[in-house]
Amino acid sequence: MKRMLLIAVATLALFPIAQVRSQEKTIAERLGYPRDAKLLIVHADDLGVAHSVNMATMKAFETGLVNSGSIMVPCPWLPEIAAYARANPQADLGLHLTLTSEWTSFRWGPVSPKDRVASLLDKDGYFKLTESDAAASADPKQVELEINAQIERARALGIQPTHLDSHMGTLYQNKELFEVFLRVARREKLPVRVAKAWAARADYMSLALNPDDVYVDRVLDINPSVAPQDWGKFYSDALKKLEPGVTEVVIHLAYDEAEMKGVTVNHPDWGAAWRQRDYDYFTSDTFRKALQENQIKLITWRELGKLIK
């Protein structure tokens, strides 16, 4: 979940249907919190990609300050994080449904048989490098087959997902893919990462959602315009200005060491040092104090999921 969120953060307008329904209960109220409560999910993406990602995220979970994450089923380190999920059934772990393979020295492909999802693959048999290339050629039926296979594989390994989201936002790229995503999520009775704030971006986002769907008010993430030395300030400022309602802060954790440098070689954005900075901030006393000072309460996707009938 990356580039797409840059747009999302920039578009904080409420979406038209939500305005009409302004007297309806907010998600915070549906969860039993006051309308003005500031609720936050601290969510680590990309579990299963690399040992470094798994180790840093599992360590961050121990602090209690990072309290949710999502797993990429097609990636080679899936068995390691699946073992963690089995040993920690209370952990708030979802699936980061994956249709792209964005690095260049290290790649992966589908869970389903390759000849049944040919529209998702590049000439080398891997998922495509970018979410736009992936969405442009993806046959929605093949997308549904593949994401169903990812969910099935996760459950077979003992992962009981609490939510679904989409790696690099591929499933938000057009109406057909978004509809597949929602249909699968409803069948699974799982909440998906959708923000009310995103509705201004595309009609299909608002039109496809039912009043009973569960979504967050906004998603917050950092972006490449923030200089490394301003990392903590960006997050601390965002927490100070946090609006009431449910916010998901989407972060990417790993250690700035050989493996992750290899994975992200020549890509400083979301690279190894980036992920170390996220790790350092979200496991820090600075972050813990910011939560206290701004009266922010951590919640999880598991709580949101309980709203689904």
Added chain:
Amino acid sequence: MKRMLLIAVATLALFPIAQVRSQEKTIAERLGYPRDAKLLIVHADDLGVAHSVNMATMKAFETGLVNSGSIMVPCPWLPEIAAYARANPQADLGLHLTLTSEWTSFRWGPVSPKDRVASLLDKDGYFKLTESDAAASADPKQVELEINAQIERARALGIQPTHLDSHMGTLYQNKELFEVFLRVARREKLPVRVAKAWAARADYMSLALNPDDVYVDRVLDINPSVAPQDWGKFYSDALKKLEPGVTEVVIHLAYDEAEMKGVTVNHPDWGAAWRQRDYDYFTSDTFRKALQENQIKLITWRELGKLIK
């Protein structure tokens, strides 16, 4: 290529057909060397498995002391080593044909569509953990499909393999698999890792080989009975006692760091420290001097391959 070689090292008897043909030219003579020349290929296995394996092996190649290696096409770090192969077309790189996925936290599956090679997979869709389990259930037709797919994928990525061998020796486990292996290798006109010394192990090894086939006299590798502090002594002693002819020493290189510790967790045999010890010995002045003192000449699979008509 692991457990099986323990047996191979223990069985240094020449095989019956070779005895009958004792007046025929040796492989050394066919290569243009004197009959008593001591010729050595220093071969790093498992390229493509992990960043640490790739980095350590590429660094070792720079010394000139490690001069050959083979690539595991189904593994996630294939693109990194394929880029190296394209940039270094003179490198002696073969394919380490792969039908097993032996670690537990980090796994991989086939290149071909999963529903076409079901006999090779475990319930989670990965290759099986052991070479004996893999061989016991493998349909030889599906093996041929998969190893052909691995060769095709490698060539598509710009790898021009100089030889073929078999990860964990799966393709040597029974007659049917060995015949598939030889048939594919002959079609590709590539030499395979077969040692005359192995023929005592199974009739099908000697019977399947033609006089025109190219093989080494023996394969040497270290095994778990050697204590870490005796690592250098084991190799130096073996070099001192090296018999004339072509020997391939099969080694496993990586750094003893986080990624490789994660890959090989709970498996000290062929683990991260093991691979660091191999790296340390085979890039050392001790090894360079042992080659000089014992008048051992390094050769490659590329030279052997030129004997194939």
